[in-house]
Amino acid sequence: MTTTxxxxxxxxxxxxxxxxxxxxxxxFGATPKDVEEKRFELIRKIEKNTDKxxxxxxxxxxxxTRELVSKWINSEKLNTVFVPNxxxxxxxxxxxxxxxxxxxxxxxxxxxxACDKTLQFMENRYGVKSAKVDITxxxxxxxxxxxxxxxxxxxxxxxxxxxxDTVSSMPGCLLPFNELTQLCKxxxxxxFIDGAHGIGLVELNxxxxxxxxxxxxxxxxxxxxxxxxxxxxxxKHHNKIHTLPVSHTYLDDEFxxxxxxxxxxxxxxxxxxxxxxxxxxxxxxxxAVKFREQIGGEEAIRNYCFELxxxxxxxxxxxxGTEVLENAAGTLTTAMVNIRLPVSEKWLNEASAExxxxxxxxxxxxxxxxxxxxxxxxxxxxxxxxxxSCQVYNELSDYKVGVQSVKEALKQVPGVxxx
Amino acid sequence: MTTTxxxxxxxxxxxxxxxxxxxxxxxFGATPKDVEEKRFELIRKIEKNTDKxxxxxxxxxxxxTRELVSKWINSEKLNTVFVPNxxxxxxxxxxxxxxxxxxxxxxxxxxxxACDKTLQFMENRYGVKSAKVDITxxxxxxxxxxxxxxxxxxxxxxxxxxxxDTVSSMPGCLLPFNELTQLCKxxxxxxFIDGAHGIGLVELNxxxxxxxxxxxxxxxxxxxxxxxxxxxxxxKHHNKIHTLPVSHTYLDDEFxxxxxxxxxxxxxxxxxxxxxxxxxxxxxxxxAVKFREQIGGEEAIRNYCFELxxxxxxxxxxxxGTEVLENAAGTLTTAMVNIRLPVSEKWLNEASAExxxxxxxxxxxxxxxxxxxxxxxxxxxxxxxxxxSCQVYNELSDYKVGVQSVKEALKQVPGVxxx
Numbered sequence: 001m002t003t004t005x006x007x008x009x010x011x012x013x014x015x016x017x018x019x020x021x022x023x024x025x026x027x028f029g030a031t032p033k034d035v036e037e038k039r040f041e042l043i044r045k046i047e048k049n050t051d052k053x054x055x056x057x058x059x060x061x062x063x064x065t066r067e068l069v070s071k072w073i074n075s076e077k078l079n080t081v082f083v084p085n086x087x088x089x090x091x092x093x094x095x096x097x098x099x100x101x102x103x104x105x106x107x108x109x110x111x112x113x114a115c116d117k118t119l120q121f122m123e124n125r126y127g128v129k130s131a132k133v134d135i136t137x138x139x140x141x142x143x144x145x146x147x148x149x150x151x152x153x154x155x156x157x158x159x160x161x162x163x164x165d166t167v168s169s170m171p172g173c174l175l176p177f178n179e180l181t182q183l184c185k186x187x188x189x190x191x192f193i194d195g196a197h198g199i200g201l202v203e204l205n206x207x208x209x210x211x212x213x214x215x216x217x218x219x220x221x222x223x224x225x226x227x228x229x230x231x232x233x234x235x236k237h238h239n240k241i242h243t244l245p246v247s248h249t250y251l252d253d254e255f256x257x258x259x260x261x262x263x264x265x266x267x268x269x270x271x272x273x274x275x276x277x278x279x280x281x282x283x284x285x286x287x288a289v290k291f292r293e294q295i296g297g298e299e300a301i302r303n304y305c306f307e308l309x310x311x312x313x314x315x316x317x318x319x320x321g322t323e324v325l326e327n328a329a330g331t332l333t334t335a336m337v338n339i340r341l342p343v344s345e346k347w348l349n350e351a352s353a354e355x356x357x358x359x360x361x362x363x364x365x366x367x368x369x370x371x372x373x374x375x376x377x378x379x380x381x382x383x384x385x386x387x388x389s390c391q392v393y394n395e396l397s398d399y400k401v402g403v404q405s406v407k408e409a410l411k412q413v414p415g416v417x418x419x
Numbered sequence: 420m421t422t423t424x425x426x427x428x429x430x431x432x433x434x435x436x437x438x439x440x441x442x443x444x445x446x447f448g449a450t451p452k453d454v455e456e457k458r459f460e461l462i463r464k465i466e467k468n469t470d471k472x473x474x475x476x477x478x479x480x481x482x483x484t485r486e487l488v489s490k491w492i493n494s495e496k497l498n499t500v501f502v503p504n505x506x507x508x509x510x511x512x513x514x515x516x517x518x519x520x521x522x523x524x525x526x527x528x529x530x531x532x533a534c535d536k537t538l539q540f541m542e543n544r545y546g547v548k549s550a551k552v553d554i555t556x557x558x559x560x561x562x563x564x565x566x567x568x569x570x571x572x573x574x575x576x577x578x579x580x581x582x583x584d585t586v587s588s589m590p591g592c593l594l595p596f597n598e599l600t601q602l603c604k605x606x607x608x609x610x611f612i613d614g615a616h617g618i619g620l621v622e623l624n625x626x627x628x629x630x631x632x633x634x635x636x637x638x639x640x641x642x643x644x645x646x647x648x649x650x651x652x653x654x655k656h657h658n659k660i661h662t663l664p665v666s667h668t669y670l671d672d673e674f675x676x677x678x679x680x681x682x683x684x685x686x687x688x689x690x691x692x693x694x695x696x697x698x699x700x701x702x703x704x705x706x707a708v709k710f711r712e713q714i715g716g717e718e719a720i721r722n723y724c725f726e727l728x729x730x731x732x733x734x735x736x737x738x739x740g741t742e743v744l745e746n747a748a749g750t751l752t753t754a755m756v757n758i759r760l761p762v763s764e765k766w767l768n769e770a771s772a773e774x775x776x777x778x779x780x781x782x783x784x785x786x787x788x789x790x791x792x793x794x795x796x797x798x799x800x801x802x803x804x805x806x807x808s809c810q811v812y813n814e815l816s817d818y819k820v821g822v823q824s825v826k827e828a829l830k831q832v833p834g835v836x837x838x
Contacts, residue, residue, distance in 0.1 A: 016466070033466075047433075048434060048439065050446075051787060056787070084696055086694075087664040114694060120669060227697060245663065248532045249536075252543050275504045276447055276636070277646035278646060
């Protein structure tokens with residue numbers, strides 16, 4: 001089936017503008033035409049009898065979708081609920097857990113921006129502290145990272161929770177998330193896996209190494225329409241995690257359900273109807289799963305994207321005369337690959353924060369305006385990288401546009417490009 | 420243009436199942452076919468070049484939509500942002516304002532369930548207290564209600580905020596929201612108008628009587644696809660109100676923007692991109708506004724719905740041998756009308772909380788299962804009412820199905836129906 005991948009798949013299954021070169025799947029995902037049209041059918045169906053949908057069909061469809069997603073990531077079905085995106089999932093947990101002034105949340109330096117801001121808010125508003133684990137790629141091995149986390153947790157005896165990614169956003173690097181979950185268990189602190197880049201990208205088995213909390217976007221690597229995400233909460237925390245917004249279904253932490261059924265459904269019965277919204281996003285997961293099976297299934301998709309990412313890394317590093325951001329064991333690259341940009345040492349040494357911000361801004365706009373493509377840049381460990389995403393609709397030739405556009409962008413700022 | 424209203428409009432502009440009698444517009448709204456199809460076009464456009472949309476088009480379209488909505492409710496454009504629904508808007512404010520243990524939020528007894536639960540959460544988690552104003556219809560006049568609020572605020576010197584509806588949900592009754600806003604100013608407490616049933620239902624002029632906070636669903640009475648709402652925040656609070664979830668754009672309360680432009684856009688620049696989601700809902704507001712103009716405009720829509728509600732009230736009260744829930748001045752009924760159900764005094768006196776819950780459940784399910792219609796019931800002031808919503812796609816004949824189905828539901832529980 002992988003013969004259909006590349007531009008054949010692009011033209012058959014997606015509806016990108018002909019001039020657009022999509023190299024940034026990791027940011028927003030891309031919904032296949034077929035999944036989108038099935039979603040529109042569902043929206044039309046909801047409009048035909050909204051009361052019936054909201055009072056009856058929603059609950060059935062939600063349970064069916066939950067069943068499917070639980071199988072996908074091997075999670076306990078009754079620990080598994082849906083939220084609009086990973087940021088909502090993160091805020092749901094962080095802002096309903098009874099955290100206290102002085103409690104510490106440990107996270108790594110490559111934490112997603114929105115999560116970092118949430119932690120800043122928690123500190124500013126409630127005095128909940130953060131402690132940062134500095135990760136420096138490519139030097140750090142997976143083992144180094146685990147040991148760095150261990151050190152910071154031990155230095156902060158009031159650590160309540162540790163947050164880490166499956167695959168970080170910028171740069172896009174696989175983390176040893178199973179080992180970090182085990183570390184949290186060993187040190188008796190809560191684990192929160194930010195799997196924004198999770199489902200559909202990397203293999204997940206939540207029953208094998210159960211974290212306390214896990215969130216994954218379905219709309220990024222899962223082909224589900226935006227915005228849809230899955231939040232998994234270990235059973236022992238069900239009574240403390242409240243919907244965001246708090247809504248009709250709220251029960252106080254101390255409330256004891258009368259029946260075993262109500263106890264077991266404590267979480268899922270809270271999260272199905274949180275407020276009036278367009279439920280067609282996560283309820284399109286069955287259509288997305290069916291589509292993924294039709295084009296070859298999880299392994300075929302992953303193999304194509306990962307192999308392409310390796311080729312893209314080699315090609316782009318060769319083009320720039322640089323290297324891929326990769327550790328000695330070669331575990332960082334998934335379907336996202338990070339390539340160093342040829343920025344002069346002199347410029348890097350002398351650039352102010354504003355200079356760097358300006359350069360990022362140029363790379364964020366020039367390729368879009370002049371090449372109809374977009375490649376996100378990031379400074380890491382004193383160097384500048386771009387992240388290239390690989391999806392089944394991509395071929396190696398796409399990335400020529402990407403690297404060329406970024407090189408042209410670099411030329412827009414005098415002194416940046418290394419000789 | 421009002422000649423097109425009623426079933427002509429239903430068949431031309433909406434796509435309800437032929438067997439469905441929609442009498443519950445107030446709960447979830449109903450999107451006209453044309454608005455929905457324009458929304459689908461926008462979603463398809465976003466898929467064609469998602470990076471361009473997320474980085475460029477979104478901001479332009481958001482500003483255009485803001486312009487339109489600000490005109491609709493006469494709000495300051497730069498005080499006006501979008502959230503998925505009123506519950507998110509309410510939680511956005513309540514959970515980002517720096518409220519302290521012991522602070523009091525005053526609200527009325529007809530407060531929306533999700534808001535009430537949010538206040539319970541705030542008390543359980545943070546010790547923020549609530550004080551309730553007991554409203555008893557039909558006895559209370561608008562003036563009585565204002566005086567009851569005044570009394571409770573004065574009894575609670577630590578009152579920080581007062582919440583009241585434009586039109587409450589259950590029962591659906593117009594509140595003297597302009598007078599209550601003025602009361603809050605007089606007593607120097609913050610005002611929060613829950614206009615979930617606001618835009619498209621009642622005339623709003625936020626510049627005339629500026630509340631501190633205002634939220635209104637666009638998807639209920641505004642014909643905008645679910646879920647979309649507008650949140651208006653008075654300028655003096657911009658630095659204290661943070662997106663829900665907290666996201667990339669977060670700035671601490673104390674952060675001082677450098678430029679006048681950034682200061683003026685403090686709120687709107689925070690709320691445009693809060694996380695990856697389907698922006699096509701509130702961005703369909705221009706299509707909804709155009710549709711509303713095409714079918715006759717705000718006044719024609721309101722006149723039809725309000726006049727129909729009066730007729731429906733008379734008809735239904737006559738059918739049940741009861742009366743409409745209305746005060747002496749006749750100000751409670753809008754496009755939603757509440758009719759008392761003929762429940763026996765004996766049953767009402769003897770019924771346990773479980774009995775009442777069971778009866779509500781029967782009324783919530785029997786009409787849907789047997790008559791393909793739905794009419795929400797509510798106990799108020801010791802009596803049982805139903806709320807009937809009136810929209811331009813309805814005609815008086817629709818409500819025969821509604822009242823008949825509810826009467827049949829009442830018969831399902833022995834002893835309920837008054838002789």
